[in-house]
Amino acid sequence: xxxxxxxxxxxxxxxxxxxxxxxxxxxxxxxxxxxxxxxxxxxxxxxxxxxxxxxxxxxxxxxxxxxxxxxxxxxxxxxxxxxxxxxxxxxxxxxxxxxxxxxxxxxxxxxxxxxxxxxxxxxxxxxxxxxxxxxxxxxxxxxxxxxxxxxxxxxxxxxxxxxxxxxxxxxxxxxxxxxxxxxxxxxxxxxxxxxxxxxxxxxxxxxxxxxxxxxxxxxxxxxxxxxxxxxxxxxxxxxxxxxxxxxxxxxxxxxxxxxxxxxxxxxxxxxxxxxxxxxxxxxxxxxxxxxxxxxxxx
Amino acid sequence: xxxxxxxxxxxxxxxxxxxxxxxxxxxxxxxxxxxxxxxxxxxxxxxxxxxxxxxxxxxxxxxxxxxxxxxxxxxxxxxxxxxxxxxxxxxxxxxxxxxxxxxxxxxxxxxxxxxxxxxxxxxxxxxxxxxxxxxxxxxxxxxxxxxxxxxxxxxxxxxxxxxxxxxxxxxxxxxxxxxxxxxxxxxxxxxxxxxxxxxxxxxxxxxxxxxxxxxxxxxxxxxxxxxxxxxxxxxxxxxxxxxxxxxxxxxxxxxxxxxxxxxxxxxxxxxxxxxxxxxxxxxxxxxxxxxxxxxxxxxxxxxxxxxxxxxxxxxxxxxxxxxxxxxxxxxxxxxxxxxxxxxxxxxxxxxxxxxxxx
Numbered sequence: 001x002x003x004x005x006x007x008x009x010x011x012x013x014x015x016x017x018x019x020x021x022x023x024x025x026x027x028x029x030x031x032x033x034x035x036x037x038x039x040x041x042x043x044x045x046x047x048x049x050x051x052x053x054x055x056x057x058x059x060x061x062x063x064x065x066x067x068x069x070x071x072x073x074x075x076x077x078x079x080x081x082x083x084x085x086x087x088x089x090x091x092x093x094x095x096x097x098x099x100x101x102x103x104x105x106x107x108x109x110x111x112x113x114x115x116x117x118x119x120x121x122x123x124x125x126x127x128x129x130x131x132x133x134x135x136x137x138x139x140x141x142x143x144x145x146x147x148x149x150x151x152x153x154x155x156x157x158x159x160x161x162x163x164x165x166x167x168x169x170x171x172x173x174x175x176x177x178x179x180x181x182x183x184x185x186x187x188x189x190x191x192x193x194x195x196x197x198x199x200x201x202x203x204x205x206x207x208x209x210x211x212x213x214x215x216x217x218x219x220x221x222x223x224x225x226x227x228x229x230x231x232x233x234x235x236x237x238x239x240x241x242x243x244x245x246x247x248x249x250x251x252x253x254x255x256x257x258x259x260x261x262x263x264x265x266x267x268x269x270x271x272x273x274x275x276x277x278x279x280x281x282x283x284x285x286x287x288x289x290x291x292x293x294x295x296x297x298x
Numbered sequence: 299x300x301x302x303x304x305x306x307x308x309x310x311x312x313x314x315x316x317x318x319x320x321x322x323x324x325x326x327x328x329x330x331x332x333x334x335x336x337x338x339x340x341x342x343x344x345x346x347x348x349x350x351x352x353x354x355x356x357x358x359x360x361x362x363x364x365x366x367x368x369x370x371x372x373x374x375x376x377x378x379x380x381x382x383x384x385x386x387x388x389x390x391x392x393x394x395x396x397x398x399x400x401x402x403x404x405x406x407x408x409x410x411x412x413x414x415x416x417x418x419x420x421x422x423x424x425x426x427x428x429x430x431x432x433x434x435x436x437x438x439x440x441x442x443x444x445x446x447x448x449x450x451x452x453x454x455x456x457x458x459x460x461x462x463x464x465x466x467x468x469x470x471x472x473x474x475x476x477x478x479x480x481x482x483x484x485x486x487x488x489x490x491x492x493x494x495x496x497x498x499x500x501x502x503x504x505x506x507x508x509x510x511x512x513x514x515x516x517x518x519x520x521x522x523x524x525x526x527x528x529x530x531x532x533x534x535x536x537x538x539x540x541x542x543x544x545x546x547x548x549x550x551x552x553x554x555x556x557x558x559x560x561x562x563x564x565x566x567x568x569x570x571x572x573x574x575x576x577x578x579x580x581x582x583x584x585x586x587x588x589x590x591x592x593x594x595x596x597x598x599x600x601x602x603x604x605x606x607x608x609x610x611x612x613x614x615x616x617x618x619x620x621x622x623x624x625x626x627x628x629x630x631x632x633x634x635x636x637x638x639x640x641x642x643x644x645x646x647x648x649x650x651x652x653x654x655x656x
Contacts, residue, residue: 189383192350193444197397198371207396211387 048072048267055263071264075272079265081252083241088269090242091249095229096276098160098245102167103224109168110175110220115209117176118183119191120201129180135173143170144237151238158243163235167228174227175220182216183209218287226277246273300361300374300451300484301326302347307356309342316342318508319356324486324501329478331499332488335531339508340488341456347486348454349373360452371400373452376445380457382437384429384444391425394444415447435466442477453478453485459494471497492532496520504528521644526653529572529646535610538578538620540571541650548593549647553616557593559642565656572646575610578622580630581637592639599634613638 043061048071050064058065077087117129147166148157156162186209194204235248244252253269281288302324309317317339324330332340345351347358349370358365365373384393391412398408416422419439429437438458445453458474459467475498478485489495495502496516504511504519504527512524523529529537542549544566548558557571579586586592597613597620604610609629611622613636622638630636647656 187381187383189379189381190385192345192348192370193377193379193383194385194396195350196348196370196375196377197444198400199396203400208385208387 044267044270046267047263048271050264052262052264060263071262071268072272074262075265075268079253079262079269081249088246088249088253088272091244091246092272094160094243095245095247095273098164098167099225099228099276102164102171102228103221106168106171106175106224107217107220109172110177110179111210111213111217112205113172113176114179114181114183115205117180119186119188119204119209129176132173132176135170136177140170140231140233144233147234148238158239158241160239160243160245163238163245166234166238167231170234171224171228175224178216178220178223179213182213186212215287215290218284222280222284222288225280229277249273301359302330302452302484302486303357303359304343304347305357305359307343307346307358308354309339309346309351310354316508317346317354320505320508320510322503322510322513324484327482327484329485329487329498329500331495331502332486332505333490333492333495333502333531334505334511335490338505340490340505343505344377344454344456344486344488347452348375348377374450375452375454376448376450377454377456378441378445378458380460382429382441382461384437384440386429389426389428390421390432390440390443393429393440394425394447397444397448411447415443418446419443434462435470438462438470442474446477446481451483453481453483455485455487455489457489458487459489459491474498492534496532502532504531506531522655523572523646524655526570526572526648529648529655533574535575535621535623537572537574537646538618539648540573540615540618540620541568542571543568551616551618553618555595555616557595557640557642559591559593559645561647562656565647568650569656570648570650572648573620573640574644575621575623577641577644578620579639579641580622580624580628581639583625583628583639586639589639589641589643591642593642594637594639596635596637599630599632599636602629602632604629611636 046062046064047055047060049067049069051066051068051070054064054066075088076092077089078085079087081088081091113132117125151157151159151162151166154162154165156165190208191204194208199207229245230247231245232247232251235245236251239245239248250269250273253266304320304322306319306321307317308315308319320339320343322330332343334340342351346353347360349365349368353366360373360375384390385396388396394412394415395408398411403411412425413422416425419442421436421439421443424432424436424440429440432440441458455474459470462470471494474487478498487494487498496519499516501514502516502519503513504524506527512519512528514522514524519528520532523532523537526539530539540551542551542557544550544561545556548556549561549569549571550556551571561569579589579592581594595615597615599611599613600619601612602609603612604626606626609624609626611624611629613620613622615638624630648654649656
């Protein structure tokens with residue numbers, strides 16, 4: 001009797017059908033949008049492996065009929081950008097030399113700031129924190145001219161060191177915000193216990209606070225690395241030629257001096273420029289989401 | 299070995315005064331409980347003793363040293379926190395040695411100290427674990443181990459049992475008492491639980507609204523509370539308060555009943571009579587025969603709450619609600635009217651204006 005109801009109930013069958021249709025529609029739509037969203041990436045990847053002739057013949061958006069790595073090697077080491085025919089290799093290393101130290105230093109400064117602003121509050125520390133938060137909301141272009149002037153005064157104009165300095169300072173607002181909000185959830189008792197145990201400001205920081213920090217440090221490092229690597233405005237304005245980071249070089253590539261646009265090389269160049277942040281996301285994305293939603297100590 | 303002396307200690311945050319001048323003294327080896335409701339300033343006072351909060355004015359002495367401006371690490375104290383405050387990334391052993399490490403104690407000495415304390419608290423099997431792998435009671439022990447290993451002259455406890463479940467709390471309370479008996483160090487223990495204060499302390503400091511209400515032995519605080527606040531706070535269920543006036547032959551309650559009592563000399567006018575629930579007996583209680591001075595009234599029973607060992611009975615006397623604590627076999631049923639006898643030898647009288655004990 002009960003089995004009959006479970007298998008032979010017309011109402012249940014109708015409900016099952018409606019459910020099925022709903023699923024098909026929902027996943028169909030989601031799939032469609034995913035395809036639309038991923039199409040440009042697909043086109044770029046395909047074009048980076050096609051020959052110029054084939055692209056010219058069959059159009060930009062088409063399935064590849066030939067396969068070659070020439071565009072990649074050309075984009076990496078021989079293509080002419082900004083008058084020099086060295087490819088994007090140099091700009092890629094520029095970006096690394098800028099992004100890695102800037103990420104590490106701004107994250108460390110953010111951690112120290114956050115530690116002070118949450119665990120060693122002083123008169124006016126809340127006001128200071130609010131002021132630092134302004135930096136999160138102020139658009140970078142506002143600081144463009146002052147930076148150009150300041151770097152000139154420091155003798156760091158048109159240099160990767162100068163650009164790294166800019167990113168360190170510009171990044172402190174974000175790193176401080178992340179770390180401070182994480183450290184607020186560390187119980188004050190922990191700090192008190194350590195003080196009674198005879199530990200001072202720095203010892204508490206590196207023995208107790210830093211070891212609990214990996215979740216937020218991973219978030220901050222990923223955020224800073226992708227942000228600084230992908231940043232382009234400061235790179236274009238404050239540096240030129242050989243000193244440019246890869247994002248700025250890509251603009252030069254797109255604005256190309258040659259008459260015929262080499263879509264294969266441009267595609268490879270774009271992918272070279274996008275690879276490091278993609279890899280960081282690929283390997284660290286899981287920790288990123290986890291870190292953003294986690295408190296310090298349960 | 300050290301005494302603790304607090305002289306007129308005050309603390310304000312901006313315009314808010316949270317401690318309004320507290321003076322108390324602990325003798326060497328004494329166990330002092332600071333007890334009071336939340337926000338009474340007891341934790342602030344403890345933090346000031348520890349050096350974690352600045353003293354706004356007044357003096358704090360540990361032994362013969364004024365420590366107002368001495369940093370916490372140099373005060374020769376150890377503290378156990380309500381949240382245990384174990385360092386989450388360190389093993390139990392590292393937690394216990396962290397203080398010695400910070401002070402540069404040689405490794406061999408550290409190991410000997412850890413072994414001694416671990417044996418004492420029976421936590422040897424836990425030494426390699428992280429705090430996250432321990433139960434509440436085990437964390438509590440480790441926290442005590444971290445305090446003990448220092449061999450300080452002053453122990454500070456900040457509500458150490460509040461996070462434990464009821465059964466474990468009673469066990470750990472006994473442990474702390476045993477521990478103090480063995481170690482014999484001067485101890486300041488903050489709690490909001492008056493039972494903990496009564497059971498553990500050699501003297502209790504009752505605090506309320508930033509002021510010290512009474513500082514005395516547990517029995518004295520319980521039987522001769524200095525004012526209405528202390529009387530109401532210490533003891534559960536609370537002391538019954540009955541407003542009345544001094545009349546011929548005793549105290550006239552506001553419903554006209556006169557309770558025979560010889561009031562202290564020189565007292566007249568309005569008073570508040572305080573009677574603890576265990577000093578209200580049904581008249582058929584045989585133990586009454588031993589009481590010399592009883593006052594009889596009758597009251598309607600409203601609620602009966604058996605707890606097993608005793609039965610709490612809420613009754614209506616005139617317009618007042620009173621609570622009695624009866625032996626289960628003597629407890630009346632709800633809705634009955636009972637004849638009660640107040641044990642007037644144990645009753646307290648308070649001045650309704652100053653709220654002080656007369």
